[in-house]
Amino acid sequence: MPILEINHLKKIYTTRFNGNHVQALTNVAFSVEEGEFAAIMGESGSGKTTLLNMIAAFDKPTSGEVLLDKKNIVAINEKEIAAFRRNNLGFVFQDFHLLDTFSLQDNILLPLVLAEKSYPEMNACLESLADKLSIRDILSKYPYEVSGGQKQRAAIARALITEPKLILADEPTGSLDSRSADALLRLFAAINTEGQTILMVTHSISAACHAKRVLFMKDGEIFHQIYKAAMTDEQMFQKISDTLTLMATGGVKNA
Amino acid sequence: MLKTLYPKLAAVNMKNHAKVYCPYILSCIGTIMMYYFMEMLKRNESIGQISGGETLKQILSLGSYIIAIFAVIFLFYTNSFLIKRRKKEFGLFNILGMEKRHIAKIMFYETLYTAVISLIAGIAGGILLSKLMYLLLLKILNFEVAVGFEISASSVLSILLLFGIIFLLTFVNTLRQVYSSRPVELLKGGQVGEKEPKTKWLLTMLGILCLGSGYSIALTTESPLDALYMFFVAVLLVIVGTYFLFMAGSIALLKGLRKKKNYYYQTRHFISVSGMIYRMKQNAVGLASICILSTAVLVMVSGTVSLYAGIEEALRVRFTRNISVQAFDISDEQAEKLDKIIKQQLEEQHMVQDNAVRYRSISMLAYQEGNDFLTGEVEYNSKAAAITCIPVEEYNRMENLSVTLQPDEVLVYALKGSITGDAMQLGDTKFQIKEHLASLHIDGKETAMLRNSYYIIMPDIESIENVYLYFFEDEEITEMGNLGYFYGFDIDAKPEEQMALTYALDENITALGLNSTVEGAEASRESFYSIYGGLLFIGILLGLLFLMATVLIIYYKQISEGYDDKERFEIMQKVGMSHEEVKKAIHSQVLTVFFLPLLVAGIHIAAAFKMITKLLAAVNLTNVPLFALSTIGTILVFAIFYIIIYSVTAREYYKIVQ
Numbered sequence: 001m002p003i004l005e006i007n008h009l010k011k012i013y014t015t016r017f018n019g020n021h022v023q024a025l026t027n028v029a030f031s032v033e034e035g036e037f038a039a040i041m042g043e044s045g046s047g048k049t050t051l052l053n054m055i056a057a058f059d060k061p062t063s064g065e066v067l068l069d070k071k072n073i074v075a076i077n078e079k080e081i082a083a084f085r086r087n088n089l090g091f092v093f094q095d096f097h098l099l100d101t102f103s104l105q106d107n108i109l110l111p112l113v114l115a116e117k118s119y120p121e122m123n124a125c126l127e128s129l130a131d132k133l134s135i136r137d138i139l140s141k142y143p144y145e146v147s148g149g150q151k152q153r154a155a156i157a158r159a160l161i162t163e164p165k166l167i168l169a170d171e172p173t174g175s176l177d178s179r180s181a182d183a184l185l186r187l188f189a190a191i192n193t194e195g196q197t198i199l200m201v202t203h204s205i206s207a208a209c210h211a212k213r214v215l216f217m218k219d220g221e222i223f224h225q226i227y228k229a230a231m232t233d234e235q236m237f238q239k240i241s242d243t244l245t246l247m248a249t250g251g252v253k254n255a
Numbered sequence: 256m257l258k259t260l261y262p263k264l265a266a267v268n269m270k271n272h273a274k275v276y277c278p279y280i281l282s283c284i285g286t287i288m289m290y291y292f293m294e295m296l297k298r299n300e301s302i303g304q305i306s307g308g309e310t311l312k313q314i315l316s317l318g319s320y321i322i323a324i325f326a327v328i329f330l331f332y333t334n335s336f337l338i339k340r341r342k343k344e345f346g347l348f349n350i351l352g353m354e355k356r357h358i359a360k361i362m363f364y365e366t367l368y369t370a371v372i373s374l375i376a377g378i379a380g381g382i383l384l385s386k387l388m389y390l391l392l393l394k395i396l397n398f399e400v401a402v403g404f405e406i407s408a409s410s411v412l413s414i415l416l417l418f419g420i421i422f423l424l425t426f427v428n429t430l431r432q433v434y435s436s437r438p439v440e441l442l443k444g445g446q447v448g449e450k451e452p453k454t455k456w457l458l459t460m461l462g463i464l465c466l467g468s469g470y471s472i473a474l475t476t477e478s479p480l481d482a483l484y485m486f487f488v489a490v491l492l493v494i495v496g497t498y499f500l501f502m503a504g505s506i507a508l509l510k511g512l513r514k515k516k517n518y519y520y521q522t523r524h525f526i527s528v529s530g531m532i533y534r535m536k537q538n539a540v541g542l543a544s545i546c547i548l549s550t551a552v553l554v555m556v557s558g559t560v561s562l563y564a565g566i567e568e569a570l571r572v573r574f575t576r577n578i579s580v581q582a583f584d585i586s587d588e589q590a591e592k593l594d595k596i597i598k599q600q601l602e603e604q605h606m607v608q609d610n611a612v613r614y615r616s617i618s619m620l621a622y623q624e625g626n627d628f629l630t631g632e633v634e635y636n637s638k639a640a641a642i643t644c645i646p647v648e649e650y651n652r653m654e655n656l657s658v659t660l661q662p663d664e665v666l667v668y669a670l671k672g673s674i675t676g677d678a679m680q681l682g683d684t685k686f687q688i689k690e691h692l693a694s695l696h697i698d699g700k701e702t703a704m705l706r707n708s709y710y711i712i713m714p715d716i717e718s719i720e721n722v723y724l725y726f727f728e729d730e731e732i733t734e735m736g737n738l739g740y741f742y743g744f745d746i747d748a749k750p751e752e753q754m755a756l757t758y759a760l761d762e763n764i765t766a767l768g769l770n771s772t773v774e775g776a777e778a779s780r781e782s783f784y785s786i787y788g789g790l791l792f793i794g795i796l797l798g799l800l801f802l803m804a805t806v807l808i809i810y811y812k813q814i815s816e817g818y819d820d821k822e823r824f825e826i827m828q829k830v831g832m833s834h835e836e837v838k839k840a841i842h843s844q845v846l847t848v849f850f851l852p853l854l855v856a857g858i859h860i861a862a863a864f865k866m867i868t869k870l871l872a873a874v875n876l877t878n879v880p881l882f883a884l885s886t887i888g889t890i891l892v893f894a895i896f897y898i899i900i901y902s903v904t905a906r907e908y909y910k911i912v913q
Contacts, residue, residue: 058829079833086831097826101529111831113525119516142451158830 002031003165003197004055009064011050011220024050025061026220032166032199037192039200039208041240042217043248048201051217052170055199056089057081069165086111090159090167094174096151098143104154105139111162129157133187149180156187160196167191169200173207185210205244209236218247261357265364274814274907275337280373282333282807286326287377287414289796292388293319294410295381299389305398307782311789318793322800327421329804334425336811338432345436355434362429370422378414382406395563396788398781452536454510455503462499469493473866478637479671480706482869489866493859494547501543505535526827526840531847534816538848541812545805546852550859552801553893557860557886558867559794562787562876564885569875570783574776575699576610576743578757580764582771583739589769590615590740596763597742604756608744612696614653615738616645616710617719619726623672623707626679630726640672640707642681643697644719646738650712653696660689660714668692672707681711682725684718698741702875753777802893806900809849813904817911820844824912841912845905853897860886 011025025047032038042048053059057073065072076084098107112122130136133153138146159167173181189210192198208214216224228236269276297315302308348358469492476482509532513519622631623640647660665686667674677688701708713719720735757775764771824837868879
């Protein structure tokens with residue numbers, strides 16, 4: 001059963017300056033099954049971020065629909081969208097987006113506070129995550145006191161604490177060194193094994209090969225996709241790399 | 256091309272930073288205008304000619320000094336604030352290949368433009384509105400003097416000098432900032448997290464201690480004389496306490512709130528408490544200054560307004576009769592002569608006296624200990640009391656009564672201070688108090704004194720002499736001499752006629768060679784108006800100036816915080832905060848920052864109220880409801896201004912954060 005379904009998604013930006021139209025998404029259609037770990041790859045300007053913004057409901061598409069658990073989020077009005085996002089989606093960003101004025105614990109609890117949960121409830125949620133993400137020791141620290149990897153783990157905890165249907169990760173390894181990046185991806189894989197659906201946008205081949213499926217975007221469309229199935233990480237790396245080369249040199253669409 | 260590049264760049268920069276430059280230039284203009292008014296008025300010829308004009312000029316020059324000092328501090332502070340925010344921009348210019356001396360050149364033109372615009376607009380505005388100000392002052396002073404339109408060249412010169420120096424100073428400071436900026440700062444951006452402020456318990460305790468003792472002094476001081484001395488101590492303690500509490504106390508409180516999990520982890524409190532902890536770290540000093548400034552404005556304006564509004568009443572308290580004659584140590588024959596002169600003068604001027612009051616008395620200073628009046632240190636001492644003794648036959652004559660007193664009996668009238676019970680001691684003699692009088696028709700001179708003052712109706716001259724000699728023992732005075740004489744009366748005549756009579760009486764009585772004074776309410780009215788009116792005038796002007804400063808400081812603080820908060824609110828929106836919630840959170844934050852100083856200022860004033868009424872009583876204003884009314888009025892007007900600025904600032908802030 002697909003948890004996320006995207007049909008004929010199209011987005012045209014009109015530049016404010018001279019009214020030119022820029023087509024960011026031409027016609028995107030794909031679906032993500034429950035419990036899947038999918039990655040979207042593509043060059044800068046291929047429409048990855050626009051697509052993610054549509055799914056996150058940060059922006060409205062020109063046409064088409066985004067169905068999250070059968071509900072069309074394009075049709076949700078402004079008032080309910082915040083709550084909807086809070087309850088159904090978890091975000092992990094490249095630059096962490098942690099608030100400096102809060103300790104890591106408070107950063108993680110923020111979505112629950114916004115959802116007006118009681119403190120004991122929140123604490124219970126946090127307890128169950130603290131060990132899994134090995135962040136117990138740094139909970140009382142502030143974002144500027146910990147390393148990038150630790151920050152990203154806290155950000156993941158914040159994304160997971162509402163038990164969302166879907167985690168959206170935008171270049172989650174972009175600001176991390178290779179070792180932290182590797183640890184983070186293994187963490188993603190582990191969470192995924194427990195049943196969490198993850199959709200990740202990335203540039204990095206080594207990040208993408210941890211996913212069960214990789215979608216390739218080019219010029220606002222889904223260009224190609226690869227299933228990892230029984231492939232090892234190395235084989236997957238090779239396959240992705242070949243595909244990217246093919247795309248860059250102008251290969252034939254083979255979706 | 257290259258020659259015009261820098262001036263052009265400077266102009267473009269100013270246009271791009273209009274949001275911060277406009278309020279700065281406007282406040283420069285405002286300050287220059289006010290300085291011009293003061294300078295122009297204090298140089299005005301016709302003001303010097305009115306009665307009390309010299310005092311008025313002194314008040315006005317005091318006002319212009321305050322404005323000058325204030326202008327230096329305030330404009331320098333605002334400018335350095337502006338420049339600090341632009342350090343990144345300097346870094347960018349640097350990276351783009353501009354040398355520091357080029358940036359300095361641009362900044363030179365920016366300062367030049369600011370100076371030229373402010374000076375031209377300020378002086379022009381000052382000149383245009385100076386006539387209005389002059390009329391306002393005259394209106395306040397209750398005078399009618401014909402005025403022409405005049406431009407005070409020397410005032411313009413002194414403005415150019417003062418503000419030239421100020422702008423030069425700001426430019427030097429800008430240069431310092433330019434040369435100390437590094438391109439690295441640009442690259443680092445805002446990524447450096449700020450440390451959470453520590454809780455400083457010692458400072459908090461000290462703050463509470465200072466504020467508490469300041470308040471308790473204000474609330475427990477009873478004697479006006481003590482109030483005068485202790486007022487400055489109390490003010491100092493409150494200022495120190497306010498700074499400490501804003502700096503340390505606020506953080507201690509917020510951190511305490513954060514520890515209360517059930518309170519802290521609620522949407523409403525979560526964001527504002529954590530935000531405020533950081534905000535207080537950066538802004539505590541600024542907010543405390545705003546609080547002190549607002550308190551100063553409110554006290555100054557409400558004080559001067561009520562003094563002014565109470566002039567007529569103060570006149571009546573000070574001058575119980577329209578015209579009064581007072582003489583010391585005169586014999587009965589001399590007193591009769593004096594009466595004759597008054598009668599004669601009244602006839603000459605075709606006037607009839609009304610409410611005449613005449614009595615003979617003698618005064619001495621004593622050291623009051625409860626109901627006992629002894630010799631002791633009476634200079635600048637709150638236990639000093641003036642005792643005026645009146646023989647009972649004089650009392651009977653003035654009040655039209657026929658009271659008889661036993662040799663050890665007295666009647667007591669307490670003008671200021673209190674005597675309780677039915678016995679008192681004057682020097683070495685004990686007296687029974689037959690009656691506490693509720694009123695007495697006396698001369699108003701004592702009302703102008705800070706010390707306690709009592710009128711004692713004594714059984715006979717001998718008992719008065721006995722007491723008198725006791726108090727003057729040390730000065731080797733062996734006999735009392737004659738009593739003094741007071742003769743006061745009202746007349747129904749025009750102010751000019753009353754004044755003429757006052758001067759005529761003074762001339763004739765002085766001719767007798769008596770130790771005497773003649774006072775007229777009318778003759779003093781002008782000087783009352785020039786002093787109190789002058790105070791009101793600079794009270795209003797300085798009030799406006801301080802208000803402007805307060806507003807500008809808050810505006811800049813909010814704007815600069817808006818840029819810092821922008822990112823925070825973006826993140827919060829991404830993790831599921833709605834527009835509405837963001838708006839609410841912004842609202843509560845701005846509201847707190849804005850109204851916390853005003854609230855504290857209100858509390859300060861409430862605490863200071865009693866003490867200020869004591870001080871005002873020392874300058875003849877005893878009408879407490881009037882002062883309360885003008886305080887409330889001033890606070891309301893201030894709050895209205897404040898709310899307007901608040902709504903403008905909140906809008907700008909919201910625009911930035913969105």
